[in-house]
Amino acid sequence: MRIDVSGLTKIYKGGVRALDDLTLEIPTGMYGLLGSNGAGKTTFMRTLAGLLKPTSGRVVIGGHDLATADGRLAVQRTLGYLPQDLGVYPDLTARRFLDYIALLKGLHERSARRRRISELLEVVALSEAADRKLKGFSGGMLRRVGIAQALLADPRLLVVDEPTTGLDPEERIRFRMLLSTLAGDRTVLLSTHIVDDVAQTCRSLALLAKGRLAFGGTVSELLARADGRVWTVTTPGAAPPAGRVVSVLPEGVGMRYRVVAATPPAPDALPAEPTLEDGYLALMDDTTR
Amino acid sequence: MIATFRYAFGMQVRRRSLWIVYGLVFAVIAARMPFWTLDMGYGEGQESWQGMATAAGLLTSLLPLVHGCMLADRPVRDRVLRVAPILDATPTSRTARQMGAYAGACAATAVPFAVVYFGRALLFVVMEGQPSAIGWAVLNFLGSIVPGLVFLGALAFAGPLLVPPMVFRVLFVAYWFWGNLIPKTMMPTISDTIFDATGDYVRYGLLAPPTVDYGPGPPAMFDFLRPAYSPGTAVLWIGVMIALSAVMLFLLCLHASRSES
Numbered sequence: 001m002r003i004d005v006s007g008l009t010k011i012y013k014g015g016v017r018a019l020d021d022l023t024l025e026i027p028t029g030m031y032g033l034l035g036s037n038g039a040g041k042t043t044f045m046r047t048l049a050g051l052l053k054p055t056s057g058r059v060v061i062g063g064h065d066l067a068t069a070d071g072r073l074a075v076q077r078t079l080g081y082l083p084q085d086l087g088v089y090p091d092l093t094a095r096r097f098l099d100y101i102a103l104l105k106g107l108h109e110r111s112a113r114r115r116r117i118s119e120l121l122e123v124v125a126l127s128e129a130a131d132r133k134l135k136g137f138s139g140g141m142l143r144r145v146g147i148a149q150a151l152l153a154d155p156r157l158l159v160v161d162e163p164t165t166g167l168d169p170e171e172r173i174r175f176r177m178l179l180s181t182l183a184g185d186r187t188v189l190l191s192t193h194i195v196d197d198v199a200q201t202c203r204s205l206a207l208l209a210k211g212r213l214a215f216g217g218t219v220s221e222l223l224a225r226a227d228g229r230v231w232t233v234t235t236p237g238a239a240p241p242a243g244r245v246v247s248v249l250p251e252g253v254g255m256r257y258r259v260v261a262a263t264p265p266a267p268d269a270l271p272a273e274p275t276l277e278d279g280y281l282a283l284m285d286d287t288t289r
Numbered sequence: 290m291i292a293t294f295r296y297a298f299g300m301q302v303r304r305r306s307l308w309i310v311y312g313l314v315f316a317v318i319a320a321r322m323p324f325w326t327l328d329m330g331y332g333e334g335q336e337s338w339q340g341m342a343t344a345a346g347l348l349t350s351l352l353p354l355v356h357g358c359m360l361a362d363r364p365v366r367d368r369v370l371r372v373a374p375i376l377d378a379t380p381t382s383r384t385a386r387q388m389g390a391y392a393g394a395c396a397a398t399a400v401p402f403a404v405v406y407f408g409r410a411l412l413f414v415v416m417e418g419q420p421s422a423i424g425w426a427v428l429n430f431l432g433s434i435v436p437g438l439v440f441l442g443a444l445a446f447a448g449p450l451l452v453p454p455m456v457f458r459v460l461f462v463a464y465w466f467w468g469n470l471i472p473k474t475m476m477p478t479i480s481d482t483i484f485d486a487t488g489d490y491v492r493y494g495l496l497a498p499p500t501v502d503y504g505p506g507p508p509a510m511f512d513f514l515r516p517a518y519s520p521g522t523a524v525l526w527i528g529v530m531i532a533l534s535a536v537m538l539f540l541l542c543l544h545a546s547r548s549e550s
Contacts, residue, residue, distance in 0.1 A: 001390060049378040052549050081378035087371025091300060103292035104379040104386070166415055 001062040001078070001155045001187045002027055003048070008057035010043050010211075018043035020211040022057070029182040031059030032198030032205035032219075033191040034280060040211035041191040042084055045161045048189065049081040061157060075157070077106070084191075085162040086142060090135035094126055095146050097134060098152065105153040120148040123178070140171040147178065158188045164197055174258035176201050199276040207283060214287045219276060224281040226260060232267045233257045239263035244281055260285065293381075293389025294396075300396035301363065311355050315348075321346050324409070333521035337413060337422035340410030344409045349487045350470060352402050353441050357461045361454040363394040365542070365545040371524030383545040387446075391538065393444035399428035402438070406430060429496055432523070436530035440486055443534040447541050473509040482514035483522070483529050490526035494518035 003026035010019040018040045035041045044054045047059060050072040062078065064071040088097055098117045121127045124144035129137070134145065143163060150158060151269045160179065180201045181186055192198060198205050199219065201256050206286025207215040207222070215222060215226040231243070236254035250256075258272065259265045259283045274282075301307065304363055311421045318324055364387070367373040377383060410426035413419065448457040468479045469487050479485060497520065505517070516522045 024414055046374070049374070051377050073431060076378060081375065083371075083374040083378075085371050086375070087302060087373075089370060089372060091303065092296075096296075100292060100296045101375065101379065104376060105380040106380060147374075289501040 003062075003187065004058075004060045004188075005046060005057050005208075008047065008053060008059060009030045010040075010047060011055045014116060018053070019057075021046070022208075022211065022215055024206055024216055024250050026189060026206075027204065028185060028187050029204070030180060030188045030190065030202045031190060032202035033216075034193065034195060034198055034205055035191075035194065035206065036284070038210075038251065039208040040166070041193075041208055042161055043211075044208065045081075045189070045191050048075075048157075048159050049079060049083075050076050077153070077288040078156040080153070080155035081157045082098070082146045082150045082158075082160040082163055087184050088134045088137075088142060088145060089110070091093055091133060093131045093133055094121065094148075094151035095130045096139070097145065098149055101149045102152045107153060114252075118153060120151055123151070125174075126150045139166045139241045143167060143171070144176065145198075147175070151182070156186055157237060158182060158186055159191075161191045162193070163190070164192065164194060195275075195277040195280050207280065209284065222279040223274055223276060223284065224279070224289075225286075226278035228271065229260055229262055229282050230272045230274045231259045231265055231269040232272050232280045233259060233269045235266065235268075240269070242266075244285060246278060246281060271273050290385040290389040290392075294393035294464070295392030297363070297390040298397040299393075301359075302400050304359075305396065307355075307359050308401055310359060311352065311405070314355050316353050317406055318347060318351055322350070323536075324348075327413075335417070336419070337419040339497050340413050340417070340442045341410060341429045342433075342492045343423035344406060344432055345488065346412075346428075346492060348406055349401065349434060349437065352405070353437060353469075353486065354462060354465050356398050356402065356438055357441045357465070358458045359398050360394055360442055361449055361457045361461065363390060364449050365454060368518045380526045384542045385536045387411045387541055388538070390441065391446050391541070395439065395446075398494075399435070399438050400444070401429065402434070406434070425496070429492065432496060432527070433532035435486050436491075436527045437486035440530040440534045443537040443541075447537040450544055473515070474507050476519075477510040479511060479514065480512055483516065483526055484533075486515065486530065490518060490524075491523040494523035495520050495546045496523075528545055 005022055005024040008019050008022040009017070013015050022044065033041050033044065043052065047054055048061065050066060060065040061075045064074040066072055066075060086197040092100070095117060098120065099113065102113045102117060107116060121130045124147055126141065126144055126148065129141065134142065137145065147163065150160065164175055167175060176197055179190060182188060190197065190202065202219060204218050205222065206213060233240050234254055234256045236250055239257050240259055241267040242263070246258040246260055248255050248257055259269070260278050303351065323329060324344065325345050327340045329343060329434065367376060376386060407426055410422045413422040439543050445461065448461065452460065471478055471480055473480050
């Protein structure tokens with residue numbers, strides 16, 4: 001399911017411009033959306049989910065225009081949405097909560113609905129906790145309930161906003177694998193500020209900065225942005241003054257700094273292989289310059 | 290809408306605090322009012338039609354307070370629990386969900402009221418040997434209690450759009466005493482008017498007319514809103530309650546359809 005966004009602008013009451021003339025094409029498959037906090041990712045995801053009305057611009061999803069009520073309804077019929085700040089009814093069990101959402105998504109046939117819920121509880125490894133009240137669930141378990149509810153109606157478009165925030169490393173890896181498996185012929189839009197999540201799952205991505213598109217392309221294109229701009233410097237003194245320090249590791253009596261800089265940040269700096277995080281920082285530096 | 294009704298009903302009726310608060314307020318009624326004798330001092334309460342009207346009158350003095358207060362947090366609950374974005378991303382319209390939540394929560398909140406009232410009717414049948422009390426109880430409940438609760442439920446759903454639920458509860462208690470319980474001669478009030486939600490118009494105008502005519506009473510402000518009890522004014526009162534509810538629910542739907550998640 002292809003998504004075409006053109007000139008999308010969202011200005012909140014009070015004048016905050018969360019999205020600013022955003023134009024973007026999102027193909028079928030797994031697609032990453034990166035950006036710092038406040039870049040407009042959540043506003044963009046909520047707009048795609050039909051929760052926010054754009055101030056101006058156009059969003060067409062699978063041929064349906066979100067500006068019309070019919071278009072919004074058609075998209076919501078094929079949408080699975082996992083919000084950043086997931087809430088549940090604490091006094092319902094996982095099974096009952098999913099049952100309620102399934103009914104709202106139009107799964108009215110009882111046996112089919114129950115079968116689907118059991119399948120998804122199995123997929124997210126919550127079968128054993130299915131009849132426990134949600135108030136006793138950990139953050140990771142709630143995230144899994146969240147992804148299960150998003151998948152209830154077998155959506156063609158899956159919009160997941162910061163899904164791995166607060167998860168332990170094991171849960172994060174499991175979650176990423178689940179999303180990758182689901183992608184297939186679906187469009188899975190993954191918004192995150194954890195660069196590694198995108199590096200591990202997406203071929204294409206967009207990078208937002210201050211509500212604008214700072215980059216749109218493949219992961220390798222973003223990596224290429226940092227080619228020849230990543231260095232390691234080992235020194236007993238302070239960090240090199242030039243460039244942006246990505247990481248610091250103690251080494252012997254000194255420290256080893258990983259730096260993104262256009263030119264070698266120190267005379268003894270050694271070039272290093274760029275990661276997506278380096279590409280992201282290089283691009284952000286270019287954008288803010 | 291039906292799904293939301295079912296789930297809103299289930300979540301509200303299983304709420305422990307609902308039963309506790311109803312229980313405490315009922316304890317006050319049982320301790321301070323003639324709920325067990327149904328004798329208001331005029332020798333009535335022996336016939337089932339009178340007894341059930343008296344029981345309804347006693348319960349509607351305070352239990353509607355619980356009804357309004359326990360409903361006040363329901364309209365904002367999805368937002369407070371942060372469930373609203375998930376629900377809003379489904380193809381079910383927000384208006385339909387609001388109506389389902391209103392009907393479900395309102396019906397569930399009336400359950401303890403019904404349990405107490407029909408419990409008293411059953412006790413009446415056992416004690417007085419008049420099975421007709423059940424029929425009168427049904428008529429009283431549907432005619433004189435439910436319209437008021439429908440109106441108060443709509444008020445409790447619309448009010449928290451303007452003020453936070455806790456503030457609404459304080460205002461609601463003040464409204465209940467000012468607008469329904471205090472004597473009309475004490476201060477300007479809508480007590481005993483066609484806007485009074487206690488259901489007296491149906492009880493005294495239709496189901497259990499007073500056996501003695503005490504006259505119109507001393508004059509008070511807003512007397513033009515106090516037509517005499519009669520079957521006609523009983524029907525008018527039901528219409529007023531439903532119309533006011535419809536207006537508030539319309540505003541609620543309008544707000545739901547225009548606001549963003």
